[in-house]
Amino acid sequence: LVWHSAKEYISHRLFKSVEELKNLLNRLLNQGELIIRWGRKIKNKGNAAIAN
Numbered sequence: 001l002v003w004h005s006a007k008e009y010i011s012h013r014l015f016k017s018v019e020e021l022k023n024l025l026n027r028l029l030n031q032g033e034l035i036i037r038w039g040r041k042i043k044n045k046g047n048a049a050i051a052n
Contacts, residue, residue: 006034 006028015021028034 002029002034009034 006025009028010021010024015024
């Protein structure tokens with residue numbers, strides 16, 4: 001779920017360089033800046049499940 005949320009966060013952004021993207025991913029994944037919306041539906045082996 002963390003990687004999926006990170007991809008959603010960066011998917012519609014433009015980056016000047018790969019280094020800029022790496023820095024953002026580092027902040028999101030390693031420094032705790034990513035906020036995950038846990039109340040959404042997630043897929044679990046092809047079946048819809050609701051995360052609590």
